[in-house]
Amino acid sequence: MPLYVKDPQVDALADELTALKGSTKTEAVREALRNEIARTKAEPDLIEMTRTFTRDLRARSGVGKPVDKVFIDSLYERD
Template identity: 55%
Template sequence: MPLYIKDPEVDKLTAELIRLTKTSKVDAVKAALRHEIANRKNKLPVRERLAKTLAMAKEAGPMVHLDHKQLTDEMWGED
């Protein structure tokens, strides 16, 4: 659905951002929205930001204890 905003302050802010970034109206609004979304995501608690990773780790179960040196040596074809 298209975005139609009839608000003089939004027009003024958009025009200022266009001047500062030297971009089109679409690009200025897109950049502002991306910036705000990223800003909000960064303010989420770490646990919430990492929820997907934590769920994957829980699903994978405990880590298998490996001899990482031996595994690396085998990968490189070394004894």
């Protein structure tokens, strides 16, 4: 199935890439699409990034550490 692009800016970008690569428009578009697909697949998943962030934040915050008398007393000390 052919791909028809009627946007002059896209045509100009394809011409520029064709000139830089010394290739045809078809090859330039094919390579650009493959590169964009690879880049998109390599991006980390937003959900996993959020899980990692919250896991690291929890580890740095000290949540889950036992609360002892020394810690509680330190809350009431005046500087």
